[in-house]
Amino acid sequence: MALWSTNEVKVDVASYMHYVRGLKKVGKSTLFKELIKKIGNGNMNKGLLISLGDEDGYKALNGLVVAKAPTWSEFIEIVDELVENPKENEFTFIALDTVDELFQIATEEVFRLHKKKYNEVCESLNSALKGYGAGRAKVKELVREQVARLKGSYGLFCIGHTKLRDVNEKGMAEAYQQLTTSLPFDFDSVIADKADIIATISIDKDVIDVEEVNGKKVGSLGGITRWIHFRDDNFNVDCGARFADIVDKVELSADNYLGAIEDAIKSASGKSETEILEKKEIEVKEREVIAEQKAEESKGVDSIENAKLAEIVKTKFPKADAETKAKVKEILTTNDIKLGSPEDAITSELQKAVDLLAD
Template sequence: MAFGKRSTISDNLYDYSIMICGESGVGKTTVISELCEKEFGEDGYLLLNTGDEEGVSAIEGVTYEDVPTYKKFVEISNDIIKNKDTDYPNLKVVIIDTLDQLIDCTEKQAIDDWNRENMSNKNFKPAKTLNSVQGGFGAGYDVVFNMIYDKVRALGKAGVKVWYTCHSKTKDIIDPVSSAAYTTLTSNMAQRYFNDFKTKVHVVGVACVDRSIEAEGTGRTNIISHKEITVNKVKDEKRKIVFRDDSYSVDSKSRFAGIVNEIPLDADELIKALKDAIKNSKKNDSVGSKKTTSKKTAPIKEEKPVESDPIEDDIDDIDTPVETTVETTVEETTETPTYPDDLDAVIRKMYKECKDAELKASVKNVIAEYGKLNDVDDDGLKRIYDMMN
């Protein structure tokens, strides 16, 4: 029996999972509900107003349901799964608004379930926090994630995708490559939860306010420095959604390589960005098909790469399929390169010691295809290693 499938990229937004993070009141609930209203219609989505959230109270015309507890989330999910064809024929997307609120509700339920299941055990001490559930050591986090994602998975099988909103916060990070400290804008839920859900979605956009701040003179003089006293004032601000950030100061993500870095915080702009990203991914796929076709005729290609610069070759491999074909031919006639066992650590050291700004920028572009250096797979690491050698 032969195995192997060919993937196809859907044009439908409801075939993908999306998460929008942002501070309270920035407009994340508005933009995601407006997108769904325009794309799927009032029967095509259902926003779950979760926990203590009151985001829908100030938005006109949102299809929603209040979800004060985890049990209510389960009740609604089960009803959709059971009666999808009869009661929810047009439903395409369920929005959890917000995910961090649902996690709080689920943690309370997980603690209650654990205590109830073990109350009859001798010397059992009821858990007061999630750290005591399932024996501790982080096991409670897995319980909570599975309690939520089991329903998300079941909804997906019923033909309904789950989208998310979540609150954001700033967090101090130590860069794993340069060891420099910087501040990033990320979700305010526990990083373990965020990472778990982040791996399950196609796009994570971070809604934020971009402010222009200028120093303005007060007309008063400092009696010690004899310089004019100034104050910082906001001159301009705009709300935006960030999908990619080369400086990694925003914890966003996209599985679509062709998505724009950022857009204004607007439903129409969000729709356009997502659809353009899908189209661009399809273009990349057609390039891949050309690459496969041209590989059969590789022996008749010119042997230009032998004299060209290896760093430039690696850049060409990313951008143009023709050069990839030629390089494949060359590799077939040479020894297979060997790589260090601790390739990740070696690359970090090489990057830190590298003085070539242009080369470092090229490496960052490769890393950006995956999101972060920690997410780069073996093939990507080998590609970076080759570039830096």
């Protein structure tokens, strides 16, 4: 079997992972809604926005399909449903709104795991799981795993917040300001390193009727323009894309966002409009195949692994608290798992019971 192949540029926007960042209430969630409306030709069932943690940017977006995940366990429940039952939905894109909140609920999950294992309240992420970076590493692992589960079966549209930071580069006498992620950089890289398009929204304010008053220049706000940046050679805006010929920036709208990406894809692929349409259909079917494969894997039965997991459950169950025991019993009952003969059990479900009993 050949160990290499010739790469062919994908042409469907949902074949790429998108990471859109901007200030609060600048229009990130609205961009996703309008994107779904456009690619679905009005069918809003083509997209799902997962509202994470305390985020509620969907409230004024009529018609948007939303799933709320204020906690990590609720997020996992949603991802499980999406991965295990892909034929039960029409979703082309899944939005994570926001990744800032995703890392927050993952951090809270690490605190829960710490308390369960060491029977003590964790004071900070730095001290979680006995420190030495273990807590931060676990947060990144949790997020990375769930992104990987969704990626490939669905197009991913990750939403994040921005802030201005002072950047000090080696060899430069002075720092400069950059509009970039509000997340710690190691957390942000979990998303950014996998994203094919990192688009950052900025706001230009048009000040008019400027005059000098008491030695200061004052004016009126004549209007604002919201921009989506894909490239910035001056590094004032942190953004980027895998496409060499993508436009630097466009005014914020779903039409402009899609247009910029589709133009870049056309240039990179070298295909005609007819060829692109044909290739899109192929990529949609490829995602469906991947989704079906992941669903089968998630529902897979591994009799050898089941035997090991069943022993862990039998050993740890008596020591668990009442709430945990109730949750474990629910999993076993719902999936008809018999610890004495677990050979035919769905391995992922038995694993959930083990995870609940984690030290």
